Amino acid sequence: MSCERQEIVVFRDITKIFPPGILANDRVSFGVERGTVHVLLGENGAGKTTLMNILYGIHQPDGGAIVLRGKEVRIPSPRVAIELGIGMVHQHFRLIPNHTVWENVVLGFPRVPHLFPALRARQMIRNLSREYGLDVDPDARVWQLSAGEQQRVEILKALLRKAEILILDEPTSVLTPKDVERLFLVLQRMKEEGKTSLFVTHKFSEVGEIGDRITVLRKGRVVGTVPRGEADFETLAAMMVGEKIALSLPKKALSPGCPLLRVEDLWVLDDRGFPGVRGVSFEVREGEIVGIAGVVGNGQRELTEALAGLRPPSRGRILLGEVDVTAWSPQKVREAGLAYVPEDRRMALVGDMTLAENLFLRDYRKAPFRRGILVDWNKVREHAEEMIATYRIVPPVPQLPVRLLSGGNRQRVILAQVLTSRPRVLVVSNPTAGLDILATDFIHRLFLSLQEEGVGILLVSGDLDEILALSDRVLVLYRGTILGERKRPQSGWSEEDRRDIGMMMGGVPGERLVMVR
Amino acid sequence: MRLRLQVTRRLEPSASMVFFVSALSLLLAFLVSGLLFVFLGISPLEAYRVFWQGAFGSLYALSETVKRMIPLAIIGAGLAVSFQASVWNIGAEGQMLIGAIVGTWVALFSPLPPSLLLPVMFVLGFLGGALWGTFAAWCRNRLAINEIITTLMLNYVAANLVLYLILGPWKGKTVRGFAYTDPFPQEAWLTTIGTTRVPLATFLFAFLTALFCYFLLAKTTFGFELRVVGRGEKAAHLAGIPAKRVVALVLFLSGGLAGIAGVGEVSGIHHMLRHPAHISLGYGFTAIIVAWIARANPLGVLASAFLFGALMSGQDALKVAFGIPFQVMYILNGLVLFFLIASEQLLYYRVTLRVAPWGEKEDEYDRVLD
Numbered sequence: 072m073s074c075e076r077q078e079i080v081v082f083r084d085i086t087k088i089f090p091p092g093i094l095a096n097d098r099v100s101f102g103v104e105r106g107t108v109h110v111l112l113g114e115n116g117a118g119k120t121t122l123m124n125i126l127y128g129i130h131q132p133d134g135g136a137i138v139l140r141g142k143e144v145r146i147p148s149p150r151v152a153i154e155l156g157i158g159m160v161h162q163h164f165r166l167i168p169n170h171t172v173w174e175n176v177v178l179g180f181p182r183v184p185h186l187f188p189a190l191r192a193r194q195m196i197r198n199l200s201r202e203y204g205l206d207v208d209p210d211a212r213v214w215q216l217s218a219g220e221q222q223r224v225e226i227l228k229a230l231l232r233k234a235e236i237l238i239l240d241e242p243t244s245v246l247t248p249k250d251v252e253r254l255f256l257v258l259q260r261m262k263e264e265g266k267t268s269l270f271v272t273h274k275f276s277e278v279g280e281i282g283d284r285i286t287v288l289r290k291g292r293v294v295g296t297v298p299r300g301e302a303d304f305e306t307l308a309a310m311m312v313g314e315k316i317a318l319s320l321p322k323k324a325l326s327p328g329c330p331l332l333r334v335e336d337l338w339v340l341d342d343r344g345f346p347g348v349r350g351v352s353f354e355v356r357e358g359e360i361v362g363i364a365g366v367v368g369n370g371q372r373e374l375t376e377a378l379a380g381l382r383p384p385s386r387g388r389i390l391l392g393e394v395d396v397t398a399w400s401p402q403k404v405r406e407a408g409l410a411y412v413p414e415d416r417r418m419a420l421v422g423d424m425t426l427a428e429n430l431f432l433r434d435y436r437k438a439p440f441r442r443g444i445l446v447d448w449n450k451v452r453e454h455a456e457e458m459i460a461t462y463r464i465v466p467p468v469p470q471l472p473v474r475l476l477s478g479g480n481r482q483r484v485i486l487a488q489v490l491t492s493r494p495r496v497l498v499v500s501n502p503t504a505g506l507d508i509l510a511t512d513f514i515h516r517l518f519l520s521l522q523e524e525g526v527g528i529l530l531v532s533g534d535l536d537e538i539l540a541l542s543d544r545v546l547v548l549y550r551g552t553i554l555g556e557r558k559r560p561q562s563g564w565s566e567e568d569r570r571d572i573g574m575m576m577g578g579v580p581g582e583r584l585v586m587v588r
Numbered sequence: 589m590r591l592r593l594q595v596t597r598r599l600e601p602s603a604s605m606v607f608f609v610s611a612l613s614l615l616l617a618f619l620v621s622g623l624l625f626v627f628l629g630i631s632p633l634e635a636y637r638v639f640w641q642g643a644f645g646s647l648y649a650l651s652e653t654v655k656r657m658i659p660l661a662i663i664g665a666g667l668a669v670s671f672q673a674s675v676w677n678i679g680a681e682g683q684m685l686i687g688a689i690v691g692t693w694v695a696l697f698s699p700l701p702p703s704l705l706l707p708v709m710f711v712l713g714f715l716g717g718a719l720w721g722t723f724a725a726w727c728r729n730r731l732a733i734n735e736i737i738t739t740l741m742l743n744y745v746a747a748n749l750v751l752y753l754i755l756g757p758w759k760g761k762t763v764r765g766f767a768y769t770d771p772f773p774q775e776a777w778l779t780t781i782g783t784t785r786v787p788l789a790t791f792l793f794a795f796l797t798a799l800f801c802y803f804l805l806a807k808t809t810f811g812f813e814l815r816v817v818g819r820g821e822k823a824a825h826l827a828g829i830p831a832k833r834v835v836a837l838v839l840f841l842s843g844g845l846a847g848i849a850g851v852g853e854v855s856g857i858h859h860m861l862r863h864p865a866h867i868s869l870g871y872g873f874t875a876i877i878v879a880w881i882a883r884a885n886p887l888g889v890l891a892s893a894f895l896f897g898a899l900m901s902g903q904d905a906l907k908v909a910f911g912i913p914f915q916v917m918y919i920l921n922g923l924v925l926f927f928l929i930a931s932e933q934l935l936y937y938r939v940t941l942r943v944a945p946w947g948e949k950e951d952e953y954d955r956v957l958d
Contacts, residue, residue, distance in 0.1 A: 381826065402828025413826070421820035428812070432827050435812055444808050 078102035079140055079267050080126065080236060086134035087121055087291075095121040097291040098135065103236075103284075108258050108268045110282030112275060114311055114507040115478070118291040119271045120162075123238045126269075127159045128152040158229025159238040164221050168214035172196065172207055176228050199230050203260045204253070218366070219250030226257065237261065238269045243277060247366045248535060248573030255281050273507075275307045276536060289313055312508050320515055320540055323523065324561065327543065328357030331527040332378075332409070332496045337387035339373040346385070347373030349551035355496060355527040360518065362542030363531040366576055370551035371531045372414070375500045378529070379411035380404035391496065405433065410494035412485055414501040414531075419485045422474030426464070426484065427455035429473050433488050458487040463513075479510025486517065497521065500531045515541060535572065539564045547575035554578070601935040609934050610881070613927035614895075620927075621920050630910050642905020643898035651784035652904070654791065655857070656869070657897030659684070659849040661794040663875035664882065664889040665801040666845030671884040672805055673838045674818035679724060679739025680846040681872025682746030683717035685864055687847025688854045689750060690716035692758070692769060692861040695776035695854075702775035706789075709776060709851050717847020720746065721839035729832040735839070743872070747864040754861055768862035778856035787856030790849075794890070797845060801886035814838055846872060869900065881928060899924065 080103040087096040095118045103109045113119045124130045126137060128146035136143050139155060146152050149159070166175050173192040177183045184191055196209045205223045213221060222242060229237050243251050258268050258281060270281060278285050279299065287294040287310040294310045302310075332355040341347030348370045355361045365371060376382035378389060383398040390396070391407050399407070413419055420429050431440050431451050439450045455469040462483040464476070473484060482502065489497070499518075503511040518528055518541055531548075532538050538545055545557045554575045557568055601609075622632030643653050663680045670677040691709040694700065700708055724738040753769075760770035778787035805811040817824045817834045824831050853867050854860065861867070878896050882888030903917045 379826070400828060401826050405828070411826070415822075417820065418822045418826055421816055421823045423819045424815065428816075432816065432823065435809060435827070441809055444810065446807060446809050446812050448807075 077105050077141075078138075079105040080269075081138040082122070082126075082135070083138060084135035085122060085125060085132045085137070087118075087125060087130060088133050089121075094291050096125070096132070099288070099291070099293050100135075101286045101293055101296050103267060103269060105267055106262055106265045107283040108262060108270055108281050110278050110285040111269060111271045111288060112273065112278060112285055112307060112311060113288035114273055115505060116290075116507070117273075117288040117311075119273075119288055120240055121291075122288070123159065123240055123269065123271055126152070126236075127157060127238060153232050153234070156233060156235035157238065158226075158232060158234030158236070160222060160225040160229065160240065160242060162240040162242075162244065164225055166213045166221055166224060168212070170213060171209065172211050172213060172216075172224050172227075173209040175213055175224055176209075176231060180231065195231060196227060199227055203230065203257050203264075205230075205257060217250075218245040219247065219253065222246070222250075222254065223257075230261075234266070236267045236269065238271070240271045241273070242270065243272065243274065245367065245533075247577040248570075249577040249579075251277075273311075274536070275304050275311070278307065279304075287311055308508065320512075320519060322519060322541070325358050325522065325543075327359035327527075328525065330354040330356050331392060332529065333388075333390040334378070335388045335390070337374070337377060337389065338385045339370070339377040339382055340385050341370075341373050347551055348377065348384075350387070351548075351551070351553055352387075353546055353553065353556075355529050357495075357527055358522055358525045359544065360522055360528045360530055360542050362538035362545040363529065363548050364535055364538045364545050364572055364576055365531075365533065365548035367533045369548050371500065371533075371548060373551075374548070375411065375413070375498055375529075375531055378404075378409065378498050379413070381411075405489075405492065405494070408495040410489035410492065410497050412482075412489060412497070412499040412502055414504065416478070416481050416485060419488065420473050420481060423472055425470050426459070426473055426476070427451050427469035429484055430455045430458050430469075430487055434491055454491075458484075458491070462487045477510075479506045479513075482506060482510065482514060486514070490521075494526065496527045496529070498529045498531070501533060502530070503532075503534070503537060511537075535569070535576070539569065539572075545572055547572055549575060549578050606883070606935060609931045610928065613931035614924065617920075617924045617927040620923055624916070624919060624923075628910070628912060628916070630912075635906060635910070638905050638909045639902035642909075643902035648784070649901060649905070651781075651786050652901040653894065653897045655784075655786050655897070656871075656900045657893045658786070658790045658794045659853060659868075659871040660875050660878050660896055661890055661893035662790070662797050662849040662852070663842075663846045663872060664878035664893050665794075665797045665886040666842035667875055667879035668882060668884040668886045668889050669801050669805060669814070670838045670842040671879055672811075672818050673814040673834055674821075675725075675835055675838045675842075676736045677721060677724070677739050677839055677842050678736060678876055679721065679742045679872070680842065680875050681868055681870070682739070682743035683720045683843040683846035684850035684853075684868055684872045685743075685746040685750050686720040687713035687717040687850030688861060688867050689746075689753065689850075690847070691851035691854050692753075692772075695772040696758070696769060702773065705773070705776045706778070706855065709855060710848055713847045713851035714844040715847070717850065718840040718844030720847070721843020722836055725836040725839040728835060735835075739839075750861065750864045750867070754863065758861065760860070769860045772855065772859045776855055777859055778852070780856070785857065787852060790852035790856055793848070793852070794893075798886045798890050801889075805886065810834075810837070846875075874900075877925060877928075 082099050082101055085096050085099040089095050099122055111119050111122070121130060125132050126146065128148045128151050131147070137146065144155060146155065173189060173196055176196055177188060177192045193209045200206060205227055207220050207223045207227070213224065216224070226237065242254060246254065261268060272278070282299055284296060284298050285302065285307065286296040287307065289311060334354070335352050337348055337351045338346055339348035351374065353361065363371060363374070373382060377384045380399050380401040380403065388395055388397050391409055394407055396404050396407050396409070421432070431454055434440060435446070440447055452469055458464070459467045459469065464480050464483050473481060476484065502514055522528060530538065530541055543559050547554045557572060618636065625632045625635040642649055644650055663684065667677060667680060691713040694709040694712055695705060698708070720742060724735045724742060727733040727738045728735045754767045758769045760768055762770050778789050780786055781788050781791065805815065813829045814834045816827065816829055817831045821831060849871065850867070858867060874896055878892045879889055881892040899921070903920060906912065907914055907917065
């Protein structure tokens with residue numbers, strides 16, 4: 072091999088146009104050095120995944136070329152990409168849940184004997200696991216594994232196929248902070264072996280920890296490539312969004328009032344009939360934001376659906392002010408003053424109906440929208456125009472089907488729906504999942520201003536940054552119980568708080584723990 | 589370099605687009621049908637001429653078309669409402685027969701004064717079909733049985749019920765062994781328009797039904813509720829819309845309208861209850877297509893019902909003129925449906941020819957951005 076800092080992949084003027092003329096990548100050029108972790112940073116729709124799919128042979132570029140190890144290559148399919156030593160861990164894992172780990176790892180892999188393949192496969196997996204610290208049981212079935220373990224299986228798949236370059240598409244979006252740390256260790260280990268990682272993300276907080284160099288993409292173009300340490304978060308954020316935005320939220324220290332929502336020993340069954348929420352108690356006070364932190368699938372959905380009246384609890388009570396609203400219908404709960412923003416936006420919106428129709432969906436029964444048996448469509452339209460202006464919904468066309476809106480705008484529609492009735496308590500579940508920075512910022516600021524108006528907010532989110540940025544109190548939900556609670560200190564959250572909460576999300580109670588039942 | 593078809597998704601097809609594509613697919617169906625006639629040894633041009641004559645060529649032909657359009661339009665409007673709620677009522681055939689049975693009972697066996705016969709026939713016929721439909725709604729709401737299965741199966745129950753009645757207890761005393769009931773008294777006949785066989789009352793009712801169903805869907809709170817249920821059941825639940833009640837009411841209405849169409853056939857055309865295949869000619873099934881072609885718009889149903897009425901009467905003329913077996917008509921209908929359904933893709937996707945470099949992968953145009 073020649074010199075040490077050699078560029079293993081060079082993107083040269085890569086251009087990709089999706090019909091009907093959407094420019095996903097516009098003359099993207101940058102180089103990736105061998106044996107580094109190269110971060111590709113950008114918002115949703117910036118073209119990161121498209122570019123990686125081109126490198127992995129899923130898409131063909133309409134212009135430009137990929138130079139691999141100094142030679143221009145054409146990568147017509149993932150199979151060729153694998154032969155060239157490129158591996159990819161997709162954001163949504165490509166594993167077969169009913170198969171075991173080793174079966175998934177060797178699927179489509181030629182160098183396994185036909186007779187007793189398991190023996191050889193197990194051995195190969197163990198060797199690789201040891202070498203890179205990818206801890207996973209070869210005989211476990213994939214559906215039994217946590218997201219972090221599944222990701223390790225995907226990395227094993229790539230490493231077994233002798234990947235020199237590993238593409239990781241938003242690898243941290245489903246991980247606990249603990250799993251993120253482990254992933255970073257694996258990447259470090261791969262670096263020592265001279266392997267190269269391409270790390271795709273939209274979270275700039277991760278960038279400093281792992282990236283050797285950072286390339287920022289915006290609207291399909293390269294904004295710039297910077298080495299680690301040469302750009303702070305503000306600069307990176309500005310590069311991503313194209314304008315200077317204030318990252319810190321105007322979070323005020325407010326003293327919460329009396330309890331608005333009280334949950335007492337709540338038990339809720341999940342879809343399979345097992346208890347998803349197991350004896351949870353807490354309260355949300357006037358003008359308080361309570362964050363429920365936790366990795367997806369630890370009872371968040373069951374909890375919020377029980378609060379919203381969508382899933383009757385099997386035990387326990389839900390009190391709204393002094394009123395017992397346990398097992399009320401969604402509509403009655405809403406009329407009692409609790410608004411619910413579900414994580415699955417399809418639950419709140421009807422994609423094939425218009426913006427105007429969706430905006431009055433939750434109030435269609437009431438005046439002024441209803442006149443006897445008729446709908447007053449003039450009022451509906453007026454209301455839609457008002458909401459579109461208030462929540463700055465784009466495009467501002469009341470007759471547009473909602474499915475044509477972007478995620479951020481859909482979320483604004485949902486907030487407009489639920490806030491029309493001036494709720495006292497707002498229960499929101501992953502409100503900014505999949506949204507870009509500007510939409511996220513808009514929603515966060517909206518929550519803070521609602522808090523100042525005295526609304527009590529229960530914020531359920533898998534994104535710890537979001538929880539910490541907004542919450543006055545944080546409860547950690549783990550396997551259906553509250554594992555611990557933290558209050559926001561006067562001085563704001565410390566690194567220690569953050570680490571403790573992260574530990575609890577992984578099931579380990581922190582040392583300064585305040586146990587709640 | 590070579591040519592490649594490129595498929596891109598369209599956002600919303602315009603109304604003129606829908607019309608243009610539908611017309612084009614009908615044209616293609618006729619062209620391919622022409623081949624069929626060539627195989628049968630009939631000149632395609634001659635066949636087209638006979639078809640045209642039979643469907644529109646004379647006042648009589650036009651009246652035959654309208655006669656068939658009426659039940660299609662009445663049932664189709666009800667089904668349009670039901671499809672808007674994503675309630676897949678494919679039991680209109682049976683609901684229609686139940687209407688015919690109830691109407692026949694009133695006409696032949698009820699002790700009502702003659703002047704009341706017709707109104708009561710229609711009211712009870714509506715209720716009969718409506719309850720037949722509501723039974724499927726009950727099965728879905730209470731027992732979680734898919735309404736497609738129940739409505740379909742209830743068609744056979746209704747058809748066999750008709751057979752039982754005309755062969756057994758209701759078999760006419762004056763019909764010399766034929767399998768139908770005695771004719772209705774004159775007071776239970778609908779007046780026809782002039783010398784045609786088109787009943788005036790049901791002809792007007794078809795237009796009123798379409799307007800009513802349109803109004804229901806577009807202007808009323810209930811119409812809004814049922815459209816939400818049809819497009820997003822989860823969202824409907826969260827908004828507090830009683831989906832079960834919507835399902836029940838929709839099956840009640842569409843079943844009832846089919847029942848009225850059934851009464852219209854026995855009192856306006858046949859004046860007796862007879863074999864199910866004679867009463868209905870498959871109207872209940874064809875109306876599904878009628879509603880579907882109209883994209884579940886009750887006003888559009890008027891147009892598509894007319895179109896299918898014309899197809900039916902034109903084919904009747906073909907059958908008589910050339911003595912071809914009636915099964916051939918199924919092939920013709922199949923071709924029309926094939927092209928109409930296939931053309932759906934053209935409404936939602938734009939297909940263009942483009943020059944592609946060698947070695948390009950086939951499937952990449954189906955992929956979405958990020």
